[in-house]
Amino acid sequence: MTAPASASASFSDSEPVSVPCEGTWSIGELAQQAGVTVKTVRFYSDRGLLPAASRSTGGHRRYGPEALDRLRLIRSLRALDLPLPQVDRVLAHDDAGTDPDTALQDALADQLSALGTQLTALRWREAALHLLHDCTTAERADRLRLIGAMTTPPNTTALARFWRHILPPRLPARLLSTILDEAVPQPPADPTPPQVLTFARLHAVVTNPHVLDISICGPTPRPPSGPCRPAVLYEGLREAYELAATDVRTQQTPHAGEALDCFVAAHAGLRDTPDTPAFRRQLSTQLAHIAHPLIDRYWQLAAEVPTPTPRPTIGACDDWLRTALDRQLA
Structure with missing residues (x-):
């Protein structure tokens, strides 16, 4: 039986990805692959949402291919204005190997409720x-x-x-x-x-x-x-x-x-x-x-x-x- 796909995999798009040299990307290379700034990657990394796969001999963070899918998932959730704590909860389920869909549904329901309140006010x-x-x-x-x-x-x-x-x-x-x-x-x-x-x-x-x-x-x-x-x-x-x-x-x-x-x-x-x-x-x-x-x-x-x-x-x-x-x- 095939194992269920992770949230990161299910949210990844079909853009071509360059295979990282020696299995990992630098922070700049990951930012280039994702189409974001280095500052964005560093921000999510510092918040613990995007952990590095390893460190170079000079102490610089290195990221594996899975980091690109995870970064795209984070960007998708943030594009919906989900607060970082809710994004973190969705990713935590993914990291634990449990179905992240329940956490994602809860986060989306909260966001729909908040948006409804904002629309009513408008x-x-x-x-x-x-x-x-x-x-x-x-x-x-x-x-x-x-x-x-x-x-x-x-x-x-x-x-x-x-x-x-x-x-x-x-x-x-x-x-x-x-x-x-x-x-x-x-x-x-x-x-x-x-x-x-x-x-x-x-x-x-x-x-x-x-x-x-x-x-x-x-x-x-x-x-x-x-x-x-x-x-x-x-x-x-x-x-x-x-x-x-x-x-x-x-x-x-x-x-x-x-x-x-x-x-x-x-x-x-x-x-x-x-x-x-x-x-x-x-x-x-x-x-x-x-x-x-x-x-x-x-x-x-x-x-x-x-x-x-x-x-x-x-x-x-x-x-x-x-x-x-x-x-x-x-």
């Missing part, structure tokens, strides 16, 4: 430039200020921090993670100029100093006495929003039903009180007084961000259910 920069270029003089100064305040592509850390401040403390980690996943829109990889503007405005909302004024136990204010069970509230609200999502998406008129009952029950559970007509009237009044313009603006902007599966935002579902409650009481 697309965001391009869209931002179009946004600034294709607008009026009056708009340009404000847009430049908004875009200059965020990174491109935007980092969603500020958006998550906004909700961590607003949401009640000590929510179960799983529940908090689920809410953040649903509340924080993800930047598209290939944005349009309007989407860049939307994220810039979102960033302005969540970094507004007045965010610090928003601090609630939940959408229903905590009573002077009695328990406040935010986990019960937010678990129930998630179920209510899920029940209402189809009607919100299809623009049905807000109405009483299972979604509204679940919505009211969640608020009643927060205060450990029964769902009664009197409680619904009280809840409607309280909800009308706790709306905050920054939160409303956030949901308005979040609705403009495309999602893989079109679905209404939490804010849209909450507005629909509040309206349904008011219509029922009316």
Whole structure:
């Protein structure tokens, strides 16, 4: 059975090679065969990527024919912008006589991921430039200020921090993670100029100093006495929003039903009180007084961000259910 070819052999090209005199080349001769400079060969040799086969009597490095294939492999990997440590890992597998393909695949996967990140950043920069270029003089100064305040592509850390401040403390980690996943829109990889503007405005909302004024136990204010069970509230609200999502998406008129009952029950559970007509009237009044313009603006902007599966935002579902409650009481 024929032994598998080494990585060096598999990557060598078909250029003619002069047989080295006495079996080895000097550093200059190897550089000439490979079409590179002596400085390049010395650099890879000093890094340990291209070991010499022997030393001359004068102490100069001598290289065997296998060094040419190895040098060509190094050049191929470096042409793909693979970092030297990754090149070293691929060569280490080859030196050990093991299949280097796994190390090579890992290195290529890492490089593809890094390149994808760079391309996304370039697309965001391009869209931002179009946004600034294709607008009026009056708009340009404000847009430049908004875009200059965020990174491109935007980092969603500020958006998550906004909700961590607003949401009640000590929510179960799983529940908090689920809410953040649903509340924080993800930047598209290939944005349009309007989407860049939307994220810039979102960033302005969540970094507004007045965010610090928003601090609630939940959408229903905590009573002077009695328990406040935010986990019960937010678990129930998630179920209510899920029940209402189809009607919100299809623009049905807000109405009483299972979604509204679940919505009211969640608020009643927060205060450990029964769902009664009197409680619904009280809840409607309280909800009308706790709306905050920054939160409303956030949901308005979040609705403009495309999602893989079109679905209404939490804010849209909450507005629909509040309206349904008011219509029922009316």
